[in-house]
Amino acid sequence: MLKIKNLRKTYKITKHKIIALDNISFDLPNGKLVAIVGPSGCGKTTMMNLIGALDADFEGDVIVNGKSLKAAGEKEIDTYRKNTVGFIFQQFNLLNSLTAIQNIDIALDLSGTTKENKTKKGHNLLSRVGLTDQINKKVNLLSGGQRQRVAIARALANDPQIILADEPTGALDVETGKQVMELLKEISKEKLVLMVTHAPELAKAYADIIVEMEDGKVISIEENTASISTAASSSKKIETKSKMSFYTAFKMSLRNAWLKKGRTLATAIGTSIGICGISLALAITSGTTHSVNTQIKGIFPSNAITVGLKENGDKINNIKPLKYSDINSVLSLNSNIYAYNFEIEGKGMPLSYFYSLDENIIKDKDLMSKMSDQTTKEKLATIMSPSVLADVKNDIQYGNLPKKGSTNEIVISLSTAKNLEKNGGNLKALIGKSIYVRYLKNGFNPNSNQVSNTETPIVRTWKIAGIANTTTLIDTYYATSPWLINFYEKEFKIDKKALKSDFLVVYLKNTKNLDSDLQTLNKSQNKYKFELTGKTISAQVEGAMKQVRYALLGFAGVSVVVAALMISIVVYISVLERTNEIGILRAVGARKRDILNVFVAESFIIGVLSAGIGLLLTLGISKVINSVVYGYLKNAIPNAPYMEVAKLPLNDAGLIMLFCIVLSMIAGFYPSLKASKMDPIDALRGK
Ligand code: ADP
Numbered sequence: 263m264l265k266i267k268n269l270r271k272t273y274k275i276t277k278h279k280i281i282a283l284d285n286i287s288f289d290l291p292n293g294k295l296v297a298i299v300g301p302s303g304c305g306k307t308t309m310m311n312l313i314g315a316l317d318a319d320f321e322g323d324v325i326v327n328g329k330s331l332k333a334a335g336e337k338e339i340d341t342y343r344k345n346t347v348g349f350i351f352q353q354f355n356l357l358n359s360l361t362a363i364q365n366i367d368i369a370l371d372l373s374g375t376t377k378e379n380k381t382k383k384g385h386n387l388l389s390r391v392g393l394t395d396q397i398n399k400k401v402n403l404l405s406g407g408q409r410q411r412v413a414i415a416r417a418l419a420n421d422p423q424i425i426l427a428d429e430p431t432g433a434l435d436v437e438t439g440k441q442v443m444e445l446l447k448e449i450s451k452e453k454l455v456l457m458v459t460h461a462p463e464l465a466k467a468y469a470d471i472i473v474e475m476e477d478g479k480v481i482s483i484e485e486n487t488a489s490i491s492t493a494a495s496s497s498k499k500i501e502t503k504s505k506m507s508f509y510t511a512f513k514m515s516l517r518n519a520w521l522k523k524g525r526t527l528a529t530a531i532g533t534s535i536g537i538c539g540i541s542l543a544l545a546i547t548s549g550t551t552h553s554v555n556t557q558i559k560g561i562f563p564s565n566a567i568t569v570g571l572k573e574n575g576d577k578i579n580n581i582k583p584l585k586y587s588d589i590n591s592v593l594s595l596n597s598n599i600y601a602y603n604f605e606i607e608g609k610g611m612p613l614s615y616f617y618s619l620d621e622n623i624i625k626d627k628d629l630m631s632k633m634s635d636q637t638t639k640e641k642l643a644t645i646m647s648p649s650v651l652a653d654v655k656n657d658i659q660y661g662n663l664p665k666k667g668s669t670n671e672i673v674i675s676l677s678t679a680k681n682l683e684k685n686g687g688n689l690k691a692l693i694g695k696s697i698y699v700r701y702l703k704n705g706f707n708p709n710s711n712q713v714s715n716t717e718t719p720i721v722r723t724w725k726i727a728g729i730a731n732t733t734t735l736i737d738t739y740y741a742t743s744p745w746l747i748n749f750y751e752k753e754f755k756i757d758k759k760a761l762k763s764d765f766l767v768v769y770l771k772n773t774k775n776l777d778s779d780l781q782t783l784n785k786s787q788n789k790y791k792f793e794l795t796g797k798t799i800s801a802q803v804e805g806a807m808k809q810v811r812y813a814l815l816g817f818a819g820v821s822v823v824v825a826a827l828m829i830s831i832v833v834y835i836s837v838l839e840r841t842n843e844i845g846i847l848r849a850v851g852a853r854k855r856d857i858l859n860v861f862v863a864e865s866f867i868i869g870v871l872s873a874g875i876g877l878l879l880t881l882g883i884s885k886v887i888n889s890v891v892y893g894y895l896k897n898a899i900p901n902a903p904y905m906e907v908a909k910l911p912l913n914d915a916g917l918i919m920l921f922c923i924v925l926s927m928i929a930g931f932y933p934s935l936k937a938s939k940m941d942p943i944d945a946l947r948g949k
């Protein structure tokens with residue numbers, strides 16, 4: 263059944279050539295216990311490794327059941343290692359962190375049996391070697407003899423025809439050694455057991471055939487009549503393809519990742535920082551864009567159209583403002599326009615800055631120095647800019663628009679109303695009340711961010727006609743044209759023609775044909791540009807956010823590259839640590855692919871963990887950012903809405919998960935490939 267033909271093996275060390283096996287030929291039948299004896303260094307181990315196909319670099323041939331190892335391909339060799347031979351090593355070569363049965367499972371996993379079958383088979387094997395009580399004990403808690411029994415059970419797992427045992431009793435005491443020999447003798451009833459031994463008395467006592475070697479040569483093959491010969495049984499066996507499922511590879515790596523929890527976690531956390539950077543960049547930019555867009559929708563009704571000068575092009579800075587006279591020109595273009603909003607601004611324009619229901623506070627000469635007083639603060643509303651409003655009925659929450667021809671009525675925003683009624687009073691009760699406004703003739707100096715303290719206060723009294731619910735951050739008060747203009751002309755000697763505004767917003771009566779109306783408006787003349795208000799600002803915000811996004815992603819990208827390197831190194835370290843395991847796996851028949859899978863699976867696990875941690879971090883940090891921003895906004899604007907300025911869309915989270923997993927698998931691929939290419943015999947030696 264086993265035929266050795268002109269077997270020759272030379273090792274090359276630098277320029278020296280060591281002939282380890284020198285033209286060996288012999289035949290061995292099934293059902294025998296064969297002892298190979300000889301002095302140290304005579305080539306016994308080398309021969310066993312060649313028969314076991316752990317080493318493919320040799321001359322001559324090993325023929326098993328008529329099949330040549332020399333002619334076999336890689337696939338056949340893997341199947342041969344799994345099905346035809348079983349290894350028993352002097353140093354056991356078990357995975358010490360696993361239990362007895364888990365060690366057997368590794369070999370059984372390769373034949374792809376069902377879980378039930380596997381458990382049953384594992385139990386049978388361990389009871390056969392007398393370890394029924396130690397099934398779930400970790401190997402490193404077992405004695406040497408017990409470990410060797412586990413190794414024997416593993417060697418038998420796939421029911422091989424040849425058992426190769428290289429000094430199986432070498433690490434055991436005499437008594438335990440004898441027990442192991444009994445076991446091997448028993449096994450040799452139906453298999454060919456090839457055993458290397460240093461102890462001639464063991465060979466004499468148990469072996470059916472004794473092969474004596476010296477200096478790489480076989481010097482004698484003798485039948486040992488002292489031992490009782492056992493009859494060969496001719497059991498046929500079914501060969502299964504050598505294959506480990508990805509699930510098994512995954513399970514093994516999961517076990518390893520758990521064993522090295524500290525390192526796995528540290529790596530995952532390291533990687534997750536980069537991932538968190540990326541997801542935060544996406545969360546902040548998309549959250550802000552979304553929040554701003556929602557605000558814009560709240561501020562501007564869908565029928566709001568921004569009017570600008572065509573000569574401005576797409577510039578954002580240095581926009582040429584529209585003049586008051588432009589209002590009429592624009593209104594005359596289309597009868598569908600029913601309302602407009604013209605924000606008054608410009609150099610030298612008196613600014614209405616402080617509002618209160620309390621006349622005394624507004625008239626107080628020392629208002630500026632009392633700003634920080636709690637009582638003063640409570641009765642004061644600040645920062646509003648005046649807008650000329652034709653008619654935006656939909657916004658009115660309480661009260662009405664100023665009456666036609668009215669000369670002292672205004673509409674205030676909900677946020678101003680709440681500001682005036684800080685103590686949670688009835689907002690409705692504000693309607694009809696007088697509101698005192700202090701004007702700053704010299705306006706507001708944006709450079710010093712301060713209001714002049716020296717000028718004599720100009721105070722005017724208005725009546726609150728209505729409260730408009732604009733959920734807006736821009737706080738505006740509205741008064742109808744023409745009286746607001748007349749008011750400015752009269753009170754401040756403002757030249758109508760000098761009024762200007764960056765923003766003229768017009769409202770269309772009929773929104774059914776908004777797009778074609780826009781087109782008509784744009785085509786009918788050359789001076790003005792009409793755009794949907796929300797769209798214009800959204801586009802600007804989105805454009806700006808895109809740039810922020812690229813910048814942030816750039817930073818995050820660097821840390822991701824570092825993370826990938828780290829994963830690569832960690833997987834490489836893992837390969838080094840698990841070299842022995844790689845050797846064992848290969849010896850029991852695992853393919854290169856299986857080894858690759860084991861380590862790619864490890865990278866996969868790191869990837870999933872990193873993404874998980876990174877996304878959780880992002881979630882936490884986003885929450886913090888949102889509440890900080892909200893706290894800040896609420897301080898500045900009492901009516902500020904809660905906005906999720908940092909919010910990672912679910913889709914993006916999924917993509918990041920995928921990206922992270924793919925990235926770590928790519929990072930881990932090279933070391934995994936190296937692991938899979940390791941020579942089984944080198945790996946077993948720990949090289
Ligand atoms: P044994 O098992 O009989 O003690 P080996 O088969 O291990 O002997 O070794 C046979 C010869 O081959 C020895 O001279 C040994 O030094 C040499 N040898 C074994 N393995 C290697 C190797 N990997 N590289 C170089 N020489 C080796």
Ligand code: MG
Pocket residue numbers: 306307308
């Ligand atoms: Mg040896």
